[in-house]
Amino acid sequence: MITEFVHTNPLVSIxxxxxxxxxxxxxxxxxxxxxxxxxxxxxxxxxxxxxxxxLKDKPQQMMQVQKEMMQMSGEQMKLGLKPxxxxxxxxxxxxxxxxNLFNTTGNMVIxxxxxxxxxxxxxxxxxxxxxxxxxxxxxxxxWLKVY
Numbered sequence: 001m002i003t004e005f006v007h008t009n010p011l012v013s014i015x016x017x018x019x020x021x022x023x024x025x026x027x028x029x030x031x032x033x034x035x036x037x038x039x040x041x042x043x044x045x046x047x048x049x050x051x052x053x054x055l056k057d058k059p060q061q062m063m064q065v066q067k068e069m070m071q072m073s074g075e076q077m078k079l080g081l082k083p084x085x086x087x088x089x090x091x092x093x094x095x096x097x098x099x100n101l102f103n104t105t106g107n108m109v110i111x112x113x114x115x116x117x118x119x120x121x122x123x124x125x126x127x128x129x130x131x132x133x134x135x136x137x138x139x140x141x142x143w144l145k146v147y
Contacts, residue, residue, distance in 0.1 A: 006101055014098075014125050018132040021094055026140045029083040038147035041076050045069060098125060 006013045048069040055062040102125040123131075140146070 003101065010102070010125065011128065014102075014128045015132050017094075017098065018129050019136050021091075022133055022136040022140055025083075025087050025091075026137065026144060026146055028087055029080070030144060030146045032083040032086060033079050033147075035145075035147055038076065038079055041072050041079075042147055045072055048072070098129065 048065050051065045052062055052069075055065060
């Protein structure tokens, strides 16, 4: 039944799968990160960016602000590590399942017939998955206020 749907609607199916995976991963990220701390870090980084623009003529002070900003980035990375580890294996399993599913239906989801540099003759399921995941992830994080 699923393979029939994928055969008849490959673009719709890859978009739905991408949306579903991004919803689950966004909720995991939100649940396993300290959102108030991440919000604080992002606000401080915006302040630092403003300070860096103002301190272009003072390289010594600008370097100090950049150093503080790098420390904040490291802290932000530490906070995001736990949900990344939790979603890594499921992500690999989803990609493996998609590969198996789309190898039976054919790789190209949309073909445009002409060979366009970088894009070749069309977009396969991998390109559509990556493209849609980026869009869905940005939208979901904005709507759910995930920092």
